[in-house]
Amino acid sequence: MDYLSTLSLYGSGLSSQSHASQAALFSAVLGILFHLTIARRIEMEYYMYQLLALLLFAAITVTSAYLLMGVSVFHTIARICIIAGCFSVGTFASMISYRLFFHRLRKFPGPLDSKVSRFFSALRAAKEVKYYKEIAKLNEQYGDFVRTGPREICIVRASAVQAIYGPTSKCRKSTWYTQSSTDHDRASIHMSRDPEKHKQRRKAWDRGFAVKALRTYEPRIKVLVDQLITQFSKQKGAVDATAWSMYLSFDVMGEVGLGQDFGSVSSGTEHSAIKAIHDHLLILGIGSHMPWLLNLASRIPGATAGYAEFFNYCETQVNAKKRNLDLSKYPQDVLSWLLKAVVEKDISASPTAESLNDDARLLIIAGSETSATTLAQILFYLAKFPAVFKKLQERVDAVMPSPADWTYEKTKSIAYVDNIIDEGLRLKPAILSNLYRVTPPQGIQVDEQHIPGDTNVFVPMQRIQTDPRYWKEAAEFVPERFGERRVEMGTDDSPFMPFSLGVYSCPGKSMAIMTMRIALSRIAQEFDISFAPGETGEKFDKEAGDVVTTSLLPLMLQFTPRK
Numbered sequence: 001m002d003y004l005s006t007l008s009l010y011g012s013g014l015s016s017q018s019h020a021s022q023a024a025l026f027s028a029v030l031g032i033l034f035h036l037t038i039a040r041r042i043e044m045e046y047y048m049y050q051l052l053a054l055l056l057f058a059a060i061t062v063t064s065a066y067l068l069m070g071v072s073v074f075h076t077i078a079r080i081c082i083i084a085g086c087f088s089v090g091t092f093a094s095m096i097s098y099r100l101f102f103h104r105l106r107k108f109p110g111p112l113d114s115k116v117s118r119f120f121s122a123l124r125a126a127k128e129v130k131y132y133k134e135i136a137k138l139n140e141q142y143g144d145f146v147r148t149g150p151r152e153i154c155i156v157r158a159s160a161v162q163a164i165y166g167p168t169s170k171c172r173k174s175t176w177y178t179q180s181s182t183d184h185d186r187a188s189i190h191m192s193r194d195p196e197k198h199k200q201r202r203k204a205w206d207r208g209f210a211v212k213a214l215r216t217y218e219p220r221i222k223v224l225v226d227q228l229i230t231q232f233s234k235q236k237g238a239v240d241a242t243a244w245s246m247y248l249s250f251d252v253m254g255e256v257g258l259g260q261d262f263g264s265v266s267s268g269t270e271h272s273a274i275k276a277i278h279d280h281l282l283i284l285g286i287g288s289h290m291p292w293l294l295n296l297a298s299r300i301p302g303a304t305a306g307y308a309e310f311f312n313y314c315e316t317q318v319n320a321k322k323r324n325l326d327l328s329k330y331p332q333d334v335l336s337w338l339l340k341a342v343v344e345k346d347i348s349a350s351p352t353a354e355s356l357n358d359d360a361r362l363l364i365i366a367g368s369e370t371s372a373t374t375l376a377q378i379l380f381y382l383a384k385f386p387a388v389f390k391k392l393q394e395r396v397d398a399v400m401p402s403p404a405d406w407t408y409e410k411t412k413s414i415a416y417v418d419n420i421i422d423e424g425l426r427l428k429p430a431i432l433s434n435l436y437r438v439t440p441p442q443g444i445q446v447d448e449q450h451i452p453g454d455t456n457v458f459v460p461m462q463r464i465q466t467d468p469r470y471w472k473e474a475a476e477f478v479p480e481r482f483g484e485r486r487v488e489m490g491t492d493d494s495p496f497m498p499f500s501l502g503v504y505s506c507p508g509k510s511m512a513i514m515t516m517r518i519a520l521s522r523i524a525q526e527f528d529i530s531f532a533p534g535e536t537g538e539k540f541d542k543e544a545g546d547v548v549t550t551s552l553l554p555l556m557l558q559f560t561p562r563k
């Protein structure tokens with residue numbers, strides 16, 4: 001008996017227990033077919049609105065049919081619930097059995113719940129908000145290749161780094177990047193999954209961070225760092241290095257990213273947008289494990305109200321700058337470079353107003369959080385290892401005996417500054433665990449293991465960068481491994497990717513390093529650093545959160561002017 005005749009039997013008053021059972025059975029079979037023929041074969045993120053509309057349409061049609069056939073409202077609701085329930089049971093039963101017993105990743109070890117749904121990864125990410133620790137536990141239990149989602153493998157092998165992220169890798173950005181939009185033309189470059197369009201757009205960003213552009217940023221970053229030094233000199237007692245690193249990085253991105261003075265360092269207060277960013281990242285850190293859900297949730301009216309101020313702020317900046325853009329002058333900030341491409345209708349231009357606004361938000365988020373956590377982590381190590389800090393001061397003093405001698409060119413020549421930055425980024429990368437890619441149709445080979453095509457893959461960054469199989473004295477802070485002990489410690493053969501690699505790597509890398517060089521060299525010239533009384537750094541070191549980027553606890557340090 002087909003579906004419609006089952007319905008009509010109900011309507012004509014001939015319904016019976018057996019007819020209800022047939023409808024239930026039919027709905028369950030339909031659910032199984034829906035999974036096998038549609039849901040399993042498409043990337044749901046791209047069709048969820050259409051599917052939701054289809055399900056709604058089906059529910060309305062069946063409801064109307066029942067009512068037209070004279071079935072009471074009560075019985076109609078009951079039957080719709082049964083049909084929807086059985087359809088869902090069919091869909092989920094098929095999905096779960098397929099994922100457990102027939103999926104192309106079925107042979108990979110991993111926790112049972114993760115094989116069934118990424119919902120459980122979101123739960124792990126929410127638990128203490130330390131997904132990198134959860135991943136480490138899974139690696140210890142299941143090995144180097146762990147199935148961390150129905151179609152996701154986490155890999156802790158050095159050779160996976162090049163295979164997944166390297167310049168010649170065929171892996172693309174995974175569905176993780178559909179969390180704000182599935183449409184390249186409405187999303188930031190970071191969320192763009194179309195390799196060709198991403199490549200074009202990337203040119204505008206790269207122009208904003210080219211050597212000549214960086215030269216215009218350097219003196220302005222120096223002014224902000226000097227403001228920080230002045231503030232540290234004025235502080236009596238302990239200083240929260242986490243907060244002040246954030247103020248500095250945020251001001252740098254305001255100045256160099258948008259051409260705006262955020263005034264966080266000079267006022268010693270948090271700009272309201274900083275809080276909005278933190279809330280935003282916390283939600284992303286957990287919700288991004290189910291990108292489709294995050295995408296849906298963000299469309300609920302009022303759901304994004306908490307960071308509306310930040311969104312409005314960025315949009316206002318974009319519009320104001322666009323109105324005042326003078327194309328005859330050399331662009332003075334990254335947003336001007338992006339706008340220049342738009343106004344000149346360059347192929348690298350952000351395609352729509354929406355994507356441009358998202359790019360402006362990305363500028364602030366990607367540039368400030370990452371640089372701030374890196375600087376704070378390095379300050380932690382310098383306080384913890386006075387011998388390293390002393391050596392840094394000696395190297396700086398040798399080239400620039402007094403603050404008046406400071407120049408960026410001289411700072412660049414001090415290799416030890418860079419060694420410290422690299423070692424900080426190795427032990428505590430700003431992005432701890434989530435750099436998701438999807439394998440090409442033919443799959444990829446990682447050592448002895450073939451990873452099938454269309455599989456989401458990632459290498460947890462902090463874990464691979466501190467893996468004792470690839471790094472000597474892996475857990476120790478040894479800046480010299482990037483300097484005079486490079487050969488002895490085999491650094492060049494070890495996996496290191498704090499800014500990622502290849503086509504999707506960080507365009508702001510040079511600027512981030514420039515900021516760090518200026519800040520560290522100036523601090524070394526002016527202060528001695530130590531933990532404040534009562535601060536051991538233990539909690540700061542061990543309890544960082546993982547919310548897309550690292551989220552740090554306060555770190556109380558003492559900056560004592562040098563004699």
Ligand code: HEM
Binds near residue numbers: 362367431434503
């Ligand atoms: C220490 C500081 C920084 C670190 C460790 C860092 C790290 C990274 C990493 C690992 C990625 C790849 C993300 C992914 O594939 O999902 C990335 C991308 C990106 N970063 Fe950075 N970053 C830093 C600073 C900056 C700065 C200062 C900017 C300036 C605005 C910036 C802008 C971006 C952008 C726009 C992307 C997306 C690139 C693309 O998708 O093509 N980053 N960064």
